[in-house]
Amino acid sequence: MNDDEVITLVREQRDTVHSVTPVEQIISRGRARRRRRLTNITRTSVLGVGVATALALVVSGSFRPAAKLGTIRTAAYTLHHNRNGTDTLTLNPVELFNPSQLQSDLAQYGIPAKVTSGSYCTSSPEPPGFSEAVASPGPGTGEGGPNQPPPEITIDSSKIPAGTELSVGAFQLTSGQFAGSKQANMSLINTGSYTCSSTPPDMSEPDTSDGDLGMLYGGPGPSGS
Amino acid sequence: MRARGLDFADFYRESKDACLLSVLVSVGDRDTAQDLVDEAFARAWASWRSVSRHPAPAAWVVRTALNANVSRWRRRRREVSLPDPRTVDELADQIRAADSSIDPRIVASLMRLPARQRQVITLRLLLDLDTNRTAEVLGVSPSAVKAHLARGIAALRRDLMPEHQQEIRS
Numbered sequence: 474m475n476d477d478e479v480i481t482l483v484r485e486q487r488d489t490v491h492s493v494t495p496v497e498q499i500i501s502r503g504r505a506r507r508r509r510r511l512t513n514i515t516r517t518s519v520l521g522v523g524v525a526t527a528l529a530l531v532v533s534g535s536f537r538p539a540a541k542l543g544t545i546r547t548a549a550y551t552l553h554h555n556r557n558g559t560d561t562l563t564l565n566p567v568e569l570f571n572p573s574q575l576q577s578d579l580a581q582y583g584i585p586a587k588v589t590s591g592s593y594c595t596s597s598p599e600p601p602g603f604s605e606a607v608a609s610p611g612p613g614t615g616e617g618g619p620n621q622p623p624p625e626i627t628i629d630s631s632k633i634p635a636g637t638e639l640s641v642g643a644f645q646l647t648s649g650q651f652a653g654s655k656q657a658n659m660s661l662i663n664t665g666s667y668t669c670s671s672t673p674p675d676m677s678e679p680d681t682s683d684g685d686l687g688m689l690y691g692g693p694g695p696s697g698s
Numbered sequence: 699m700r701a702r703g704l705d706f707a708d709f710y711r712e713s714k715d716a717c718l719l720s721v722l723v724s725v726g727d728r729d730t731a732q733d734l735v736d737e738a739f740a741r742a743w744a745s746w747r748s749v750s751r752h753p754a755p756a757a758w759v760v761r762t763a764l765n766a767n768v769s770r771w772r773r774r775r776r777e778v779s780l781p782d783p784r785t786v787d788e789l790a791d792q793i794r795a796a797d798s799s800i801d802p803r804i805v806a807s808l809m810r811l812p813a814r815q816r817q818v819i820t821l822r823l824l825l826d827l828d829t830n831r832t833a834e835v836l837g838v839s840p841s842a843v844k845a846h847l848a849r850g851i852a853a854l855r856r857d858l859m860p861e862h863q864q865e866i867r868s
Binding site for chain 2: 475476479480484485486488491493494499500502503504507577581
């Protein structure tokens with residue numbers, strides 16, 4: 474046995490050990506750690522500076538530990554982490570989001586997602602759990618018209634079932650009833666088992682399914698309306 | 699390994715197995731290694747802005763995991779110790795039970811190496827750092843890295859070579 478064979482044998486062991494922890498679980502653990510760290514910093518500050526000073530800071534509005542948990546603002550969307558553990562995604566009607574940037578930002582918040590532009594990926598059958606993981610109470614989503622307020626979607630990453638991820642597809646519509654509008658669709662897909670289509674899902678019919686979400690926004694309004 | 703502009707999820711996917719193995723051959727217990735590596739990656743995520751600029755983020759994770767192991771022992775008011783050489787084979791067999799395709803002889807041989815040689819082998823062969831980067835991470839000279847690597851590989855070769863081949867060579 475020579476040195477090269479030893480090196481090869483050692484390197485081959487890398488393929489035999491597999492970490493089984495999903496990245497979402499790591500991020501969730503990291504987020505909890507960051508929260509604890511912020512809490513400790515806050516406690517230290519309060520103890521060191523004194524209650525009166527801390528109250529003064531709160532009153533003056535310069536002391537907002539919750540804000541440090543993070544809000545990502547881009548030209549196309551805002552992603553905000555809520556105190557109850559959910560995250561809220563607000564789409565800017567004026568600008569279509571960059572799919573890789575949004576996917577990366579969602580991952581930073583522990584939300585597994587496949588974000589595409591000009592296409593939309595779905596699994597058949599759709600995995601269950603979408604309505605528990607995603608809520609969109611505001612106007613401008615679902616069957617709403619394009620001139621309504623920005624779509625706001627609340628995502629609970631803890632409710633996304635293992636082995637699935639959120640599919641987000643965006644389209645800039647150039648023809649048809651909603652030409653000039655933007656369209657975004659969301660559903661759950663099985664990780665590694667889905668198909669993608671460059672045809673936007675039909676938004677002209679009211680959608681009664683609770684397994685996905687369709688949004689029209691940022692356009693001039695349906696032609697002829 | 700890429701560092702700047704590295705996406706955490708990509709980094710995790712690319713390096714988690716090598717980091718786990720690197721920690722495993724130092725602590726000798728699969729569950730402990732997994733927990734330490736998970737915690738180290740979580741810390742990396744929480745400080746990703748600075749960790750992603752580290753010359754070798756995977757080495758940062760391994761070092762953080764092993765430091766956490768040391769802290770864990772200190773908290774329990776016990777001595778920090780490496781696995782007892784007499785029980786290394788037993789530990790390697792336990793590891794094999796959890797990861798059926800791993801070669802327990804190699805794990806045992808790595809665990810028997812002196813700490814510095816094992817660190818160099820880990821960084822150079824498992825995490826694929828070059829000599830200069832390894833030297834930078836360990837705070838030693840590149841020539842020291844080369845020397846530890848050569849000694850470590852020689853020790854592994856002696857340990858892994860069947861006895862009859864050693865007799866023939868000698």
